Amino acid sequence: MAVTKSEVIPIRTEHDIVVARQAVRRLSVEAAFGLVDQTKMVTAASELARNTFIYGGGGTLQCESLLEGARRGLRLTFTDQGPGIADLSLAMKDGWTSGSGMGLGLSGAKRLVNEFEIESVHGQGTRVTITRWK
Amino acid sequence: MDRIPILRMGDFLLVTIQVDMHDQLAMTLQDDLTSQIEKTGAKGVLIDISALEMVDSFIGRMIANISGMSRILDASTVVVGMQPAVAITLVELGLSLAGVQTALNVDRGMQRLRADVAGKEADDGRHQE
Amino acid sequence: MASGVSRVVEVLKKYEKELLTDWLAELKAGGTGNDGRVSETELHTQAKEFLGTLGEASRSAGVGDIERPEWSPVRDFLDGVSRARVTQGYSSDQTATFIFSLKRPLFKRLSKEIGSDAKVLAEETWTASELIDKLGLHTIKSFQKTREDVINRQQEEMLELSTPVVKLWDGVLALPMIGTLDSARTQIVMESLLQRIVDTGSEIAIIDITGVPTVDTLVAQHLLKTVTAIRLMGADCIISGVRPQIAQTIVHLGVDLQGVITKANLADALALALKRSGYTVTRNKA
Numbered sequence: 001m002a003v004t005k006s007e008v009i010p011i012r013t014e015h016d017i018v019v020a021r022q023a024v025r026r027l028s029v030e031a032a033f034g035l036v037d038q039t040k041m042v043t044a045a046s047e048l049a050r051n052t053f054i055y056g057g058g059g060t061l062q063c064e065s066l067l068e069g070a071r072r073g074l075r076l077t078f079t080d081q082g083p084g085i086a087d088l089s090l091a092m093k094d095g096w097t098s099g100s101g102m103g104l105g106l107s108g109a110k111r112l113v114n115e116f117e118i119e120s121v122h123g124q125g126t127r128v129t130i131t132r133w134k
Numbered sequence: 135m136d137r138i139p140i141l142r143m144g145d146f147l148l149v150t151i152q153v154d155m156h157d158q159l160a161m162t163l164q165d166d167l168t169s170q171i172e173k174t175g176a177k178g179v180l181i182d183i184s185a186l187e188m189v190d191s192f193i194g195r196m197i198a199n200i201s202g203m204s205r206i207l208d209a210s211t212v213v214v215g216m217q218p219a220v221a222i223t224l225v226e227l228g229l230s231l232a233g234v235q236t237a238l239n240v241d242r243g244m245q246r247l248r249a250d251v252a253g254k255e256a257d258d259g260r261h262q263e
Numbered sequence: 264m265a266s267g268v269s270r271v272v273e274v275l276k277k278y279e280k281e282l283l284t285d286w287l288a289e290l291k292a293g294g295t296g297n298d299g300r301v302s303e304t305e306l307h308t309q310a311k312e313f314l315g316t317l318g319e320a321s322r323s324a325g326v327g328d329i330e331r332p333e334w335s336p337v338r339d340f341l342d343g344v345s346r347a348r349v350t351q352g353y354s355s356d357q358t359a360t361f362i363f364s365l366k367r368p369l370f371k372r373l374s375k376e377i378g379s380d381a382k383v384l385a386e387e388t389w390t391a392s393e394l395i396d397k398l399g400l401h402t403i404k405s406f407q408k409t410r411e412d413v414i415n416r417q418q419e420e421m422l423e424l425s426t427p428v429v430k431l432w433d434g435v436l437a438l439p440m441i442g443t444l445d446s447a448r449t450q451i452v453m454e455s456l457l458q459r460i461v462d463t464g465s466e467i468a469i470i471d472i473t474g475v476p477t478v479d480t481l482v483a484q485h486l487l488k489t490v491t492a493i494r495l496m497g498a499d500c501i502i503s504g505v506r507p508q509i510a511q512t513i514v515h516l517g518v519d520l521q522g523v524i525t526k527a528n529l530a531d532a533l534a535l536a537l538k539r540s541g542y543t544v545t546r547n548k549a
Contacts, residue, residue, distance in 0.1 A: 018156045021188065036454055039188055039219040043227060046190040050157070094228055104191040108227040214497060218457030221492040222450075236497035238464055243497075 003075075005030075005065040011049050011078075012058045020049040020061050024076065027063055031072045033134055041074060041132050044109040048078045048128050051105050056080025056126055066131070073114075073133040081125040088120060138163045140170050145177040146247055147209075152185045160196045167200055171207045177254075178247035179204050182240055184215025194229040201234045210250040211235060214243035270377060270387045271369075271394065272321045278372045279314055285368035286310055293364050300351045309344060309361075316340050326394045329401065338401060345406040349413065358406045362399040366392065426452045428459045435536045436465045437529065441474035449485040457492060466498050467536040471529045473504030483518040490523050499539070500524070503532035 005027075009020050024045040028038040045061070052059045059080030066073040085091045094107045106128075110116040115131040136159065141148040147170055149163065167179060181197065183189070189197070201211040214237045216224075224231070235250075237243035275282070287310055301309075316336045324333035341362070348358040369391050377384045426448075431437045438456050460468055470489065472478070478486075486502065493500040503526040505513075513520060526532040537544060 014156050014158055018154050021154060025187070034454075036219045036222050036450070039223045040226065042188050043190050043223045046188065046192075047227075050190075050192060104228050108191060108229075111226050111228065112223065216496050218454060218461060218492070218496065221457060221495040222453060222488075224495060225488045225491045230491045231495060236495055238460070238466060238497040242464075242466070 001066055001068040003064045004067050007063050009061045009063065010058075011052045011061055011080075014053065017046060017049045017053060021046050023061075023063060024074070027065055027074055028132075031065060031074050031134060033074075033132070037132060037134065040112040041076075044112040044130055044132075045076055047105040047109045048076070048130065051128075052078045052080045052082075052126075055085075056082030058082075059125075066133075068133075071133055073131055075129065075131040078128045079125065080127075084122040084124055084126055085118075085120040086122055088118060092118075137166065140166055142170075142174060142176070145251065146244070147171065147174070147176045147179045148182070149180070150182040150185070154187070155193060157192055160193055164196050164200055164203075168203050168207065171204055171209050176209050177251045178209055179211045180240065180243045180247060181211065181213045182215050182243075183213060183220075184217065184239070186220060187217070189216070189220050189224055191227060191229060194224060194227075194231060198231055198234055201231075210247055212237050212243040212246050214238065214240055269321075269326050269390050270373065270383070271326050271391045272318075274369070274372050274376050275314070275318045275321055277376070279318060282365070282368050282372060283307075283311055283314055285371065286314075286365050289364040289367055290361070293360050294357075300353070313337075313340055313344075326390060329394070329397050337398070341398065341402045342405045345402055346409045349406060349409045355403055355406050359399050359403050362395060362402050366395050369395070426455050428456050430463065430465070431469070431533055432537060432540070432542075434463075434465045434540055435467045435469065435533065436460060436463065437469040437471060437533075439471045439474060439529075443477070444475060444482045444485065446481065446485065449482070449489075453485070453489045453492065456489070457496060460493065460496060460498050467501065467539060468493055468498055469501045469503055469529065469532045469536060471504045471532070472502060472509070473506070473529070475504075475509075478509045478512055480516045480518060483513055483516060483520070487518065487520065487523065501526055501532045501535060503527070503529045 007023070009023055010016060011020060021042050025038060025042050028041050033041065049061060052061070056078075057080065059078060059082070062077040062079070064075045064077075066075055092107050092110070094104065106118070109128075109130060113130040113132045115129075117129040118126070119128075120126040138149060138151060138153070138155075138159065147167065149167065151163075153159075155163075170176065171179065179200065181200070183197075186193075197213055201213075204211045212235045213231075216236065235246060237246050287307060290306060290310070320329075320334045320337045324331045328334075329337065344361065345358055348361075370388055373387050373391060374384055377387060427439070429437050429439070436456070436459055438452065440452065444452075456468060456470070459465070470486065472486075475482070490500045490502070501524045502520075505525050505527065524535070526535060534544070
C-alpha cells in the first residue's frame with residue numbers, strides 16, 4: 001500500500017470543520033469516488049472533526065491518498081491531545097453522548113467507512129483513523 | 135456576522151440553504167427562524183436543502199429541532215430537495231428524521247404546507263362548533 | 264555480470280535465426296499452434312518479433328533488469344500477447360509456456376557458444392534462466408490483470424443490467440428486483456432508484472421483490488434503509504411481491520417493517536399508487 005499524497009489540516013476553530021469537509025471532498029473526488037462514497041466520507045470527516053474540536057479541544061486532521069494495486073482509497077487521521085475517552089465501548093454506542101450531540105458521531109462515522117480504528121488514552125488524547133476504498 | 139436569509143411569502147417562511155454551514159451559522163438560523171415565526175405569525179416553514187452536499191448529525195439535529203419548535207409555535211415545517219447521496223448517507227449515519235415532513239421540491243413542499251394549513255383550519259372550525 | 268556484457272546478449276544476437284527455429288519447434292511440441300486458435304504463421308510472426316525486441320533491449324540495457332525503460336517494448340509486446348491469449352481462451356500456464364519454452368533453445372546455444380568453461384557456462388545459464396523467469400512472470404501478471412479487468416467490467420455491466428427502474432405511470436416508478444441481493448448490488452439499486460425519483464419528480468416508488476428468492480436480515484435492513492432514504496427525499500415507497508415465506512422470515516428475524524407499506528403484488532401496489540395520486544380506475548361496460 002502506497003501513500004500518494006499527504007496533507008495536514010489544523011482543527012482549531014469551528015470554521016476548520018468546514019475547511020476539513022472541503023478538503024476531504026476534494027481528495028475524494030481525486031480518488032475517483034462515486035458521489036455517494038464522497039458524501040459518506042465527507043460526512044464521517046465532519047462528525048470526527050467536530051469531536052476533535054469540541055471534546056479534544058482541537059487537534060489535527062491528516063489526509064492521505066492511498067493506492068493499493070489498482071485500488072484507490074483515502075485515509076483520515078484525527079488526532080487531539082484532549083482528555084481522552086474513559087470508556088471506549090460506551091462512546092461507540094449509538095445514542096450515547098457526553099456532550100450535547102445526538103451521540104451518532106463515532107458510531108455513525110464508523111458505519112460510513114470501510115475501516116475504523118480508535119485509540120484513546122485517558123488524560124492524553126484520542127486518535128481516530130478512518131479509511132474508505134473506492 | 136453572516137446569516138442565512140429568511141424570505142416571507144404570505145403565511146409562509148422560506149429558507150434556502152446554499153452554503154456549507156458551519157455550526158454557529160446553523161444555530162443562528164434556528165434562532166432566527168423561531169423568532170420570525172413568532173413575529174410574523176407564519177403558518178408554515180419551507181427549508182430547501184437541494185444545494186446541500188452533506189448533512190451531518192449536527193445539521194440533521196438542527197432540522198429536527200426547527201421542525202419540533204415550529205410545531206409548538208403552531209407552524210408546519212417541510213424540508214425539500216434532499217439529494218439522494220445525502221439521504222443515503224443520513225440513513226447510514228443513523229438519522230431518519232422521523233416526524234420531519236419532506237417533499238421532493240419547492241412546488242410540492244408549498245402544496246404540502248397549504249394542505250396542512252387548510253386541514254388545521256378545518257379542524258379548528260370543527261372544534262368551535 | 265562483473266565481466267561487462269553478458270554472453271546471453273551475444274548469443275541472442277548471433278543466433279537469432281536458429282533460436283527462432285528451435286523455439287518454434289519447442290512451442291509446437293508443447294501444443295501451442297496445434298489447435299487452430301493461433302495459426303502457425305501468426306505464431307511465427309509473434310516469436311520473430313519477440314526475439315527482435317528482446318535482442319534490441321538486451322543490447323541497449325543488458326539483461327539484468329527488465330523494468331528499465333529500454334525494456335518497455337518487450338513488456339508491451341508481452342502485454343499484447345497476454346491480452347490476445349485471454350480473448351482466445353488460453354489458460355495462464357499455456358500463456359506462460361510461450362516464454363518458458365524459449366529456455367531450452369537458449370541454454371543449448373549458450374552451452375555450444377561457451378563450450379567447456381563450466382564456471383562461465385553456469386553463470387550465464389543462471390543469467391539466462393533468471394531473464395526468462397522474469398519475462399514469464401511478467402506475462403502471467405499481465406494475463407491475470409487482463410482477466411481481472413474483464414471480470415470487473417462484466418460485473419459492472421451485470422450490476423447495471425440488473426437494475427431497471429421503470430416508469431409505471433406519471434409520478435409512479437417501479438423497481439422489479441430479481442435474484443439474490445447483496446450489499447454492493449443493493450447500494451447500486453438504491454442509488455439509481457433515488458436518482459430517478461429526483462430526475463422524474465415521482466412521488467411514489469414501488470419496489471417489487473417477487474423475483475427475490477430469500478430475504479435475510481441484511482437484505483431486509485437494506486430495504487428498510489432504502490424506504491427511509493426515499494422518505495427523506497420527500498417521496499413514498501411501497502414494497503410489493505412479498506411472498507408468505509418472506510413475510511414469515513421477516514417477522515422471525517425481528518426486522519421492524521412498521522411504517523412501510525407492503526402489498527402482495529405489483530398490481531395492488533399500482534392500484535394504491537394511482538389512488539394516492541388521485542386517479543380512479545373504472546371499467547367501461549361493454
